[in-house]
Amino acid sequence: MKHNAEGKEFMGFHEVRGAVVTANATLSNGTAATLVAGDADYFLDIQEITFSTGSTAALGTSLAGIDIINDGTIVRHVDLLDGGLEQLTFDIPLKQITKGTPWIVDMDDVSSTTVQIGATLIKDCGK
Numbered sequence: 261m262k263h264n265a266e267g268k269e270f271m272g273f274h275e276v277r278g279a280v281v282t283a284n285a286t287l288s289n290g291t292a293a294t295l296v297a298g299d300a301d302y303f304l305d306i307q308e309i310t311f312s313t314g315s316t317a318a319l320g321t322s323l324a325g326i327d328i329i330n331d332g333t334i335v336r337h338v339d340l341l342d343g344g345l346e347q348l349t350f351d352i353p354l355k356q357i358t359k360g361t362p363w364i365v366d367m368d369d370v371s372s373t374t375v376q377i378g379a380t381l382i383k384d385c386g387k
Contacts, residue, residue: 281304281381283296285365288375295365302384303355305355310379324340325339
């Protein structure tokens with residue numbers, strides 16, 4: 261339940277602007293990157309994440325496995341096709357394991373390959 265400016269309760273299906281966080285990262289040649297730093301006050305749950313690459317290093321096959329990691333645990337694994345775009349949308353957000361820790365993205369060691377990652381996250385106080 262949410263409250264409007266007059267204090268009345270209402271059911272809201274979407275979070276307010278202040279509760280939405282966006283993040284971007286670039287992976288190159290299998291080196292891990294921080295997607296978003298942790299927030300000590302909120303869990304940052306992933307609502308949507310997009311992976312894209314123009315690489316054709318492994319033409320016609322899966323190019324790279326990408327791990328979405330929080331607090332040392334692989335929360336989700338995605339296989340990205342060469343020259344492809346993959347978008348994952350979670351009706352129930354992908355929950356962060358530990359508040360205050362970063363989301364890390366890492367891919368297989370694939371040379372001459374760059375993957376762009378963009379995500380939308382929701383702040384959740386965990387109550």
